[in-house]
Amino acid sequence: MFWKLVYNAFAVPAMFVGFYSAWCCNPKIQEGIKGRKRVFTELTNQLQIARPLEKTVWFHFTSVGEFEQAKPLIEAIYRETRIVLTFFSPSVAPNAQSYPYTDAAVYLPLDTPRNAERLIQLIEPSLIVFSKFDIWPNLVWRAAKYSIPIIVVAGTLHAESKRLSRFVKPFFRSVHRHINVHCAISEADAARFQELCSPAHEIVVTGDTRYEQVYRRAISVESDAEFFPGQATLKRSILIAGSTYTEDERVLLPAYQLLRENAQENYPHLILVPHEPTPERIKEIRGHLGREGLAHLCFSELTSEMDLSAVDVLIVDSVGLLAKLYRLADIAFVGGSFRGSVHNVMEPAAMAKPVIFGPTIQNAHEASLLVDRGGAKLVRTAQALADAITVWLGDADARTTAGNVGKQLIAENLGAVDRTLEHLRRYM
Numbered sequence: 079m080f081w082k083l084v085y086n087a088f089a090v091p092a093m094f095v096g097f098y099s100a101w102c103c104n105p106k107i108q109e110g111i112k113g114r115k116r117v118f119t120e121l122t123n124q125l126q127i128a129r130p131l132e133k134t135v136w137f138h139f140t141s142v143g144e145f146e147q148a149k150p151l152i153e154a155i156y157r158e159t160r161i162v163l164t165f166f167s168p169s170v171a172p173n174a175q176s177y178p179y180t181d182a183a184v185y186l187p188l189d190t191p192r193n194a195e196r197l198i199q200l201i202e203p204s205l206i207v208f209s210k211f212d213i214w215p216n217l218v219w220r221a222a223k224y225s226i227p228i229i230v231v232a233g234t235l236h237a238e239s240k241r242l243s244r245f246v247k248p249f250f251r252s253v254h255r256h257i258n259v260h261c262a263i264s265e266a267d268a269a270r271f272q273e274l275c276s277p278a279h280e281i282v283v284t285g286d287t288r289y290e291q292v293y294r295r296a297i298s299v300e301s302d303a304e305f306f307p308g309q310a311t312l313k314r315s316i317l318i319a320g321s322t323y324t325e326d327e328r329v330l331l332p333a334y335q336l337l338r339e340n341a342q343e344n345y346p347h348l349i350l351v352p353h354e355p356t357p358e359r360i361k362e363i364r365g366h367l368g369r370e371g372l373a374h375l376c377f378s379e380l381t382s383e384m385d386l387s388a389v390d391v392l393i394v395d396s397v398g399l400l401a402k403l404y405r406l407a408d409i410a411f412v413g414g415s416f417r418g419s420v421h422n423v424m425e426p427a428a429m430a431k432p433v434i435f436g437p438t439i440q441n442a443h444e445a446s447l448l449v450d451r452g453g454a455k456l457v458r459t460a461q462a463l464a465d466a467i468t469v470w471l472g473d474a475d476a477r478t479t480a481g482n483v484g485k486q487l488i489a490e491n492l493g494a495v496d497r498t499l500e501h502l503r504r505y506m
Contacts, residue, residue, distance in 0.1 A: 081249045081252040081253075082215075082219060082252070090188070090189065090190055106167075106168050106169070109171075110185065113185045114185045114187050114188070118200065120184050121162075121197075121200055122200060124181065125162075125182050129160055129181055131159055131160045132159075133204040133506055134159060134161075134201060134203050135155060135159050135161060135205045135206075135207060135502070135506065136162045136201050136203040136206045136207065137152060137163050137164075138186060138206070138209065138212060138214075138217075139163075139165055139166075139170070139208075139209040139212060140166040140170075140209075140210075141165070141166065141167035141169050141170045142170045142173065143288075143421070144209040144212060145163075145165065145173060145174060145209070146288050146422070147231065147232040147288045148207070148287070149179075149291055150291055150294075150495040151207070151231060151498060151502060152179050152180070153179050155499070155502065155503075158506075159506060161180045161181050161182075162180070162181060162182045162183070162201050163180050163182070163184075164183075164184060164186040165183070165185060166212060171185070182201075186214070189214040189215065189216045190216060191216050191219075191220065194214075194219075198220055203221075203226055204227075204505070204506060205227050205228075205229065205505045205506055206221055206226055206228045206229075207230075208228065208230045209230075209231055209232060210230075210232050210233060211233065211234055211235065213230065213253060213254075218253050221256070222256035227505040228256065228258055229259045229261065229502060230257055230259070230260045231287060231498050231502075232284075232285075232288065233261055233262045233271060234263055234264075234267050235271055235274075236267075236270075236440040236441065237270065238440060239270070242270060242273055247273065250274050254271070254275050254279075255275065255276065255279070257275075257279075258280065258505065259281075259501050259505075260280070261282055261283075261284040261497075261501060262282065263283070263284075264285075267443070268282070268283050284494050284497040284498045284501070285491055285493065285497060285498075286443070286444065286494055287495050288422075289444075289491040290492055290494065290495045292424040293428055293488050293489075293492060295401050295425065296425070296429050299401055299405055299429070311386065312347045312349075312386050312389070313347075313386070314344065314346055314387075315346040315347070316346055316347050316349060316406050316409075317346040317347070317348050317407065317410075317411060318349045318406065318407035318411065318426070318431075319350045319351060319411040320351045320400050320403070320404065320411070320413060320421065320426070321412065321413045321414060321421040322350065322352055322353060322411075322414075323352075323353055323413055323414065324362065324417075325417040326411075326413040326415070326416045326436065327350075327366070328416070329436065329457075329459065329460050329463060330348075330350075330411060330460075330463065331370060331372075332460035333461070333463035334348055334372075334464075336461065337468065340464070341468070346467070347391075348390060349391075349392045349394065349403060349406070350363065350392070350394065351394040351400050351403065352393075353414070355394065355395045355396065355397065360376065364376075364393065367393075372391050373388055374393060375389055375393070376394075377392060377393065377394045377399070378396065380392075401425055404425055404429045405429055407426065407429075407431050408470075408477065409431065409432050409467055409477070410431045410432070410433050411433075411435065412426065412433060412435045413435075414435075414438075415435040415437060415438045415439055417438070419438055419441035420436070420438060420439045420441065420442050420445055423435060423439075423442060423444060424444055426484070427444075427448060427453060427481075427485065427487060427488055428484070428485060430478075430481035430482055430484060430485040432453065432455075432476075432480035432481050433448060433455075434455045434456075434457060434463065434466050434467070435457075436456070436457060437457075437458050444491075447487055448484055452479070452480055452483050453480050453484040454484070
């Protein structure tokens with residue numbers, strides 16, 4: 079096959095060169111390379127003690143968001159089939175490897191024909207499931223050789239995707255033609271997938287399985303009163319900034335300073351939750367806040383005797399708290415959108431919180447829906463962010479209305495798990 083030769087002769091070597099060239103200056107890539115060194119040994123060991131069930135379903139996802147989309151499906155079929163997870167990003171590794179509904183969980187090695195063959199021989203999957211869009215050609219081609227069915231779940235393909243460009247579309251057609259079912263999150267995504275497939279391919283709109291996941295999390299989150307130790311509380315309104323990067327904070331913190339200057343004593347407390355609260359990131363944030371004259375504490379420093387009224391910014395230096403924190407918010411700012419792609423806007427929406435984010439949202443169909451319906455605001459500058467926060471803080475009814483829009487959007491889209499499971503079970 080022509081495209082197979084091109085991919086393995088040019089794209090795969092370029093992938094290796096790029097991956098290992100960035101190794102010296104990117105800690106995340108260093109972690110990924112280290113995690114892949116013993117993949118096949120670890121996978122073999124995990125499968126040796128796996129549950130002795132007849133069928134195995136192999137789920138692959140790139141990072142945390144795609145894992146969240148896969149979780150409801152995994153948990154629905156866990157009792158009847160072995161579950162193997164592979165992932166690409168180090169950010170999801172701890173979650174996937176400690177996940178109780180899996181028999182094996184490892185990094186996906188780089189996409190060579192040999193690696194794909196070894197994985198299939200070890201796992202012996204009855205079905206391969208790709209979450210969202212992280213689809214690897216050699217893995218698809220090798221699975222097709224063994225007639226292993228493949229399904230894409232919560233599939234998305236945004237209008238600006240390079241996969242749809244005239245030069246590379248023929249290549250991606252050579253991959254997607256081997257996928258049995260594309261379960262798309264919307265009619266628009268289904269139409270774009272159709273461009274990569276023949277009319278005979280099965281492309282169905284099942285919705286986004288994350289709606290169920292965030293809904294379940296929202297209704298299970300514990301009460302607000304348990305968050306702070308003892309009697310410590312924040313006295314003013316609360317702005318939660320969730321899953322932020324440095325690029326987000328370059329807009330967020332100037333906006334916060336504008337709020338302080340304009341609102342005098344009525345500006346909100348800011349709870350800042352960095353995407354990866356490593357010691358280096360926390361040090362970076364504290365240094366910036368110190369230079370800006372913002373009174374701040376880390377969550378790990380809180381005690382029951384503290385008076386938090388004078389604290390401007392509370393930095394969350396632990397993981398796993400963001401969903402619970404959103405319950406405290408008057409307004410939620412979701413990070414990622416000033417760096418490359420917005421993070422999970424569904425979580426605050428499910429808790430009826432008005433949401434604000436930056437301009438890069440093409441990865442999240444639900445973000446566009448929230449903006450269109452008035453449950454969220456998209457901003458591009460620090461001034462626009464400060465203005466949006468000011469308007470909502472000054473109008474409790476408008477905040478409630480916007481929050482209810484988000485909650486209603488989540489409710490309307492429940493059911494994607496059951497619709498997707500119908501297709502998975504046909505091939506299990």
